[in-house]
Amino acid sequence: MTRALFIIDVQNDFTEGGALGVDGGGAVAAGVSKLLAEHPLAYTYVFASRDWHDIGNDNGGHFARDAAPDFVTTWPVHCVAGTAGAEYHPALTTDAVTFHIRKGQGKPAYSIFEGTTEAGETVGALLSEHGVTEIDVVGLATDYCVRASTLDALEHGQHVRVLTDLVAGVAAESTATALAEMAHAGAVFAASDVVE
Numbered sequence: 001m002t003r004a005l006f007i008i009d010v011q012n013d014f015t016e017g018g019a020l021g022v023d024g025g026g027a028v029a030a031g032v033s034k035l036l037a038e039h040p041l042a043y044t045y046v047f048a049s050r051d052w053h054d055i056g057n058d059n060g061g062h063f064a065r066d067a068a069p070d071f072v073t074t075w076p077v078h079c080v081a082g083t084a085g086a087e088y089h090p091a092l093t094t095d096a097v098t099f100h101i102r103k104g105q106g107k108p109a110y111s112i113f114e115g116t117t118e119a120g121e122t123v124g125a126l127l128s129e130h131g132v133t134e135i136d137v138v139g140l141a142t143d144y145c146v147r148a149s150t151l152d153a154l155e156h157g158q159h160v161r162v163l164t165d166l167v168a169g170v171a172a173e174s175t176a177t178a179l180a181e182m183a184h185a186g187a188v189f190a191a192s193d194v195v196e
């Protein structure tokens with residue numbers, strides 16, 4: 001059994017004070033760092049994703065331009081490549097990260113599986129290559145990128161746990177819907193104290 005951790009989009013723009021800040025995002029950053037510090041052997045591989053959008057265009061309609069964002073498919077400008085908003089939250093310790101994944105260059109991308117490493121490797125290929133069979137998912141936001149990444153991991157044949165105290169959502173209703181979808185697709189929910 002080879003277990004990996006997915007840290008989804010724990011970036012300044014998705015945490016308090018950011019362009020698209022999620023309540024509880026900063027606590028998720030600190031909690032993930034604590035998890036990794038207390039359980040350094042729990043994960044053979046750690047994947048961390050960042051939304052990484054182009055500057056100067058609407059990234060395939062992902063950024064609201066002429067109308068107010070609907071916070072479903074159009075969003076305020078966020079996570080523009082190279083800006084402070086796109087960086088990992090300062091409370092997230094990234095020493096243990098094996099693979100840094102960037103997604104969303106010029107297009108909407110909610111799932112970590114839509115991203116690549118700087119060398120162009122895909123997440124699906126890396127999981128297969130390294131024999132990963134179990135994935136724990138943490139990060140932001142439960143109702144969007146955590147949801148999409150979890151569903152794709154299940155689709156990839158992984159056993160997936162979502163660590164419920166280390167995720168946070170944009171809105172209560174869409175978070176409840178996302179949790180139901182993930183459960184229906186086969187995800188297991190657990191608090192992070194199950195990690196050994």
Ligand SMILES: [Zn+2]
Pocket residue numbers: 051053062078079104108109
């Ligand atoms: Zn985005």
